[in-house]
Amino acid sequence: MTDFKNLDVIIIGGSYSGLAAAMSLGRALRHVLVIDSGKPCNQQTPHSHNFITQDGNTPAQIRITAQAQVARYHTVSFYKGLAIRGAKTESGYEIITERKDTFTAKKLLFATGLKDLMPDIPGFAECWGISVIHCPYCHGYEVRNQKTGLLGNGDAGFEYVRMIAHWTQDLTLFTNGPSTLTPAQAAKLAEHRIALVETEIQSLQHNQGKITEVILKNNSAVELNAMYARPKTVQHSTIPQDLGCELTEPGFLKVDMFQKTTVPGVYASGDNSVFARSVASAVASGTFTGAAINKELIEEEF
Structure with a gap:
């Protein structure tokens, strides 16, 4: 049974990038919790394209299939709810949800995407x-x-x-x-x-x-x-900034080549940290970031 007070990684955001990272970490036998509010930014989009093997499927179909595949890895768990606050602990970080549930982990990954700000144009x-x-x-x-x-x-x-x-x-x-x-x-x-x-x-x-x-x-x-159109965007979650993560001038989370933010132990992947917004690039980013987090855990343990 997973100990939700002693996780390896908490992933906030359970769409394509978060699920891809969860698969990488699950296959590495890491204890992972994926927290997701169930409100993806592309929920209104009828079809996803330019993603090999998934071209033409609905975003929901891709997400449901991905979650079912990730769920096969017994060290990965899911929590449906909104993460509202984070804090540093002696051994890592804690995340508190809207329902006041608290989870702790050694590492955090924000795969929270961006929020589109609609212009004041009816329709x-x-x-x-x-x-x-x-x-x-x-x-x-x-x-x-x-x-x-x-x-x-x-x-x-x-x-x-x-x-x-x-x-x-x-x-x-x-x-x-x-x-x-x-x-x-x-x-x-x-x-x-x-x-x-x-x-x-x-x-x-x-x-x-x-x-x-x-x-x-x-x-x-x-x-x-x-x-x-390219409406203005803001970070979907403010928790990274509350923890001290820096933003780039365009408003993305600042990360290095391993997707590490400017706060130790905190990572970001997908739309919140890169200009390219697509399902395929989000999956690629999450897959890589999961491996990067596992590498850091290995270096701390061995």
């Missing part, structure tokens, strides 16, 4: 992950050659347009206010026949999350089948 949140998408590698093939919009401005918006342009010949950049593109950037858009709309957006019209039109504040409308 945006309802379409997010369905027809308002962030990554062409994850979703671009499915909306190829369709009427596509892109929400962005300035240098970041221009670079986003460059990345998307070959997936469709019908692309419109919505700056949602006055353009901050340089004259050269605006000329390049015109050269590639990419429309530029500076009028502020009133709302997104949609049918069960599938965008149909962008309604502008001048009462005109632009017909669309998909829109790319």
Whole structure:
């Protein structure tokens, strides 16, 4: 029976990265507890793509299959709930949940991801992950050659347009206010026949999350089948920062090449510590981090 007061590792976050790390550690015979609130950031996304062997499956299907496989390792346990606080102990760390349950372990791994901050545009949140998408590698093939919009401005918006342009010949950049593109950037858009709309957006019209039109504040409308956007993000869990973990300038948890944060014994993997957001990269990150944590445990024991 697992001693929840003397674990090797507590993993906070039970989606792809956390489960991948749990598998690595379970196979290394480490006693692990995975704490998960059951609210993944991609819960609204209908299908996951660009993940070999899983292409086209729903995010939920992938997660359920992964958890069932990880559960076969008898040293891995699961706790459904929200971790709200962490503290340093003499031998490691303790985690306290919303229900006031307390668990202790030698090491912590935060696979908690990021929280997307939806812009104040009616309809945006309802379409997010369905027809308002962030990554062409994850979703671009499915909306190829369709009427596509892109929400962005300035240098970041221009670079986003460059990345998307070959997936469709019908692309419109919505700056949602006055353009901050340089004259050269605006000329390049015109050269590639990419429309530029500076009028502020009133709302997104949609049918069960599938965008149909962008309604502008001048009462005109632009017909669309998909829109790319990169809303602002924050760390989904504040516990790492409360423990003293540093953030990078873009807001990711700062980690070294072994996914160690700036606090000894505390690791991070997946979306919370890297720019690339995909199921495949989260799994790769978790698998590697599980092995890195086991290596540190070995060095402390032998």
